[in-house]
Amino acid sequence: MVDSLAYRFAAGEFVLETWCDVNIGSVLVADSWAVRDGRVVGLEYHLERFRRGCRLQGVEADIDRFLDGVIARIPRRGAWFPRIEAVRYGDGALLRYLERPAPTRETEVIVATAAHDPRTRPDIKGPDLAALAALRTEAQRLGAGEAIICDDRGAIIEGAYSALWWWKNDRIFRPISALPRTDSVTDRVLRDHARLIGATITEVEASAQELAGCELWVLSALHGIRQVTEWVNGPELRTETGRAPYWRTCYDATLEALPAAAI
Secondary structure, eight states: OOOOEEEEEETTEEEEOOSOOTTEEEEEEEEEOOEETTEESSHHHHHHHHHHHHHHHTOOSOHHHHHHHHHHHSOSSSEEOOEEEEEEETTEEEEEEEEOBOOOOOSEEEEEEOSSOOOSOTTSSSTTHHHHHHHHHHHHTTTOSEEEEEOTTOBEEEETTBEEEEEETTEEEEEOTTSOOOOOHHHHHHHHHHHHHTOOEEEEOOBSGGGTTOEEEEEETTTEEEEEEEEETSOOOOOOTTHHHHHHHHHHTTOEEOOSSOO
């Protein structure tokens, strides 16, 4: 098994962390994407989201030089799930790159409703990752692989680490944009494809029970599209043979080689 490696970006250089630095604080901004033999889906969207998060968090650093260096370091062979992050460090921020082997890609998942919404900054990927990990751990105790977050009125928002689409009568639905949530790159890539083929996506405010009889998809950079086979103590869902594999093929068709130079 390949070990994960952590590098810090200091004085324009990447330094391998071989010690436990107790001064590293909470995560301000983070992003990650799947890399398969040097190819990735939606890289520009991921980098754009990270830059935006750094601006919102007031991270003062040479972000572009850091990102150029990260892209150059990512292995071009094998399956990887690199993570970039800006963390609190003293009175400022420290940029880090985590070189991680990718977990096994899944096509199906069981979900459960989250007991609460722990998010404090749903507009930025990073600050709530630890709380969301705890939320998913709670779901795993119920036999689920993802937790579905709802607002205080029961409206579906997003998964702990995912965006949501569902199908009803051959129509695509997603939560309304007014609900605060992470700007999902996988969602953006699939919406790009929907526009390309002329498919309409309807935004609605829906409770879990209103998805009874629907086909639910959990979307993430790691897995792409996962069909939900069961909602623990939730609505009865359905799946249709052929639909998810077609969209999964279209999603994978957007894989592009990592650039050799800056984007």
